[in-house]
């Protein structure tokens with residue numbers, strides 16, 4: 001390879017590590033003044049470098065999805081996720097990645113590591129926030145993935161909008177796609193931890209399923225929000241009805257005590273180190 005070729009290759013590698021800048025001089029993507037202080041969840045609309053920008057941050061799609069899954073959660077539990085809002089409306093960020101749609105898709109479950117890195121301008125600027133990423137691209141075979149406080153320390157949950165079988169943000173009533181967003185966010189809140197009795201991280205439970213299951217789920221109830229397979233529809237879906245795995249549990253991580261939920265319990269905790 002010629003010197004010019006070597007230099008070009010080095011530049012390519014460096015370009016792959018460059019993080020996207022937040023758009024300058026534009027409200028789009030910038031974190032506007034928060035309506036409330038403290039722990040909260042911010043939604044981001046993210047497109048790959050070569051992806052079409054469908055403006056789902058401003059066309060109501062993501063706001064509708066957030067409202068739908070949060071209303072569903074309130075109906076089920078009497079609690080809501082504290083959303084980053086400005087003037088009463090969700091303050092939805094925007095970023096265009098430096099990574100192409102095919103590059104990200106080829107990374108499969110590891111794509112979230114790239115997203116963590118590429119979105120670090122958002123996370124570094126707001127240590128009190130978790131980020132739920134609506135990625136406008138595909139990751140074949142995956143509807144979403146998330147960081148977990150027990151695993152990779154990040155503060156990101158993601159849905160790959162073009163890979164989810166159910167639509168997202170189309171209705172004010174939560175679809176299976178909208179509940180998939182909440183499922184991923186619950187992973188980022190700490191569900192389902194290793195020591196929970198029906199955790200898919202427990203070898204005995206994995207053997208009982210007779211299949212390869214991803215960590216962080218429950219193995220005892222196909223209608224649980226944190227069941228290890230994809231949700232086909234929303235009918236009868238519920239949250240840890242026996243209160244022994246992740247909601248109201250006493251022997252493992254209890255997400256109902258998260259500082260990211262309101263009403264907030266005494267001693268509520270933020271799942272990541274500040």
Ligand SMILES: [Zn+2]
Pocket residue numbers: 183184187216217
């Ligand atoms: Zn999951």
